[in-house]
Amino acid sequence: MTGLRWGVIFVFYLSLVQSSIRKDQEYWKKLSTNELEEALAVKWNLGEAKNVILFIGDGMGPNTVTATRIHKGGEGHRLTYEKFPHIGLLKTYSANKMVPDSTSTATALLCGVKANFYTMGVDASVEHNNCSASLRPEARLESLAALALKAGKSAGFVTTMRVTHATPGPIYAHSASRLWECDSAMPRDSSCKDIGRQLVEDWPGRDLHVILGGGRQGLVAKAQDRPSDPVSAWGCNRSDGRDLITQYIKDKEERGLRHSVVSNTAELKNIDKNTDYLLGIFSNAHMPYEFQRIKDPHGPPSIVEMTEAAIKVLKKNKNGFFLMVEGGNIDMAHHRGRARTAVDESLAMEEAVSMAVNMTSEEDTLIVVTSDHTHTLSINGYPDRGSDIFGTTGPSKFDGLNYTTLTYGVGGPGSNKLKVQIADDQPRIVRTDPDTENTTSFMYEQASAILNDENVHGGGDVAIYARGPYAHLFHNVHEQHYVFHAISYAAKIGAFSKASTQYNNVYICLLTLLLGFMFRMIN
Structure with a gap:
């Protein structure tokens, strides 16, 4: 009787195991069916991208994205931008380096041309530190923000770095060196203007509607050194006596432009709703890591809060806007080899993407999420599913x-x-x-x-995710500078603006008539 009882128990147990296996198979089949249905439901959006938001996770290579996904929700989770219907890969090499720096890659993304290592907003005819070459008009590049302004749109950027740093710099500056952020970093007897002055004094910097980030010490001489906001030895310290923030205010007042200048979270959240130009400088150097950020009204805002404020200001323009958002502290953490911090910063940027998705419509807003380069982060061994990614x-x-x-x-x-x-x-x-x-x-x-003295960049491809008008243009392995041209086409700006298209059509018609006339004359 005892043997019979154990036999029944064994058969029952075996049936449970088989049932579990069948259930497990059904789970995987359903998962793939859902994905197939999702793929079949994708339709190309052929509307005009009235608004464009470009997110750049600095140093956020594929392994960083994978680690972020696992940390947030497990191996089967999908981040907000991983649900976007269109995806591709970008080749990140620069004009003269297999493994790039952030200035050359940002120039490719934002200006549409591959540039040399450490150069900003100029083409590859400009070598690093060659001031005179960077002054040649034909070597200077126009950014997506500049094209947006010319099209009557609003434009701006958000960064967790200094506003004069490598990634935001090409939006408005032309420099033979990314290090020339303020006067004290410039070569002696230089005829070039530092990046900070270009932001405030020159076009398109002075006409950007939103500038949010860190870097006060490069804009204001003798920036106040406080325990919660120290002056950084790594950043440029302005020494020419200029106060570019005051200069910014004076320029807006003289032109009668409605503006707000803020320095903490409370001020950012309480800006005048009529503000058309917003400058927020929240730290002397780079903004703090999210886990170290003072989360009270007098502390610096998060990347999510800055993104929200930027969109509120920019979306008032009936013609639309261009916004670049950089999660720069992903890269800073990787350079120090702190994977947990890098992933935490990647999560913060994902929350900013979610904010942008919730504040805009897929019908008229193209949202693109990518990175400028990878880092040498690897995911190793054979850990069990559900293990701590940092274990x-x-x-x-x-x-x-x-x-x-x-x-x-x-x-x-x-x-x-x-x-x-x-x-x-x-x-x-x-x-x-x-x-x-x-x-x-x-x-x-x-x-x-x-x-090494620090962790270095990687040279692998990075992913690009897109949703909205013409998001399907990102569909395979692309050159990094292709992003600029695809966005320009989607938004109908620059070479693809309606005015340019009409001009080109007229030119083609005239050329056709001229060739026809010449053909008749010959015959």
């Missing part, structure tokens, strides 16, 4: 120790996880056991294969 896996078959799921190819001093042990008077190099450290800390620096 450990392994062990290594060489030393028996686990290793972190996330590591870097090239890293800074903090990534040195090796130490020397002496046994029997013989030195032996051993690896630090990551299970003895808090690998989930925002400040933890993952191990890297090669030591």
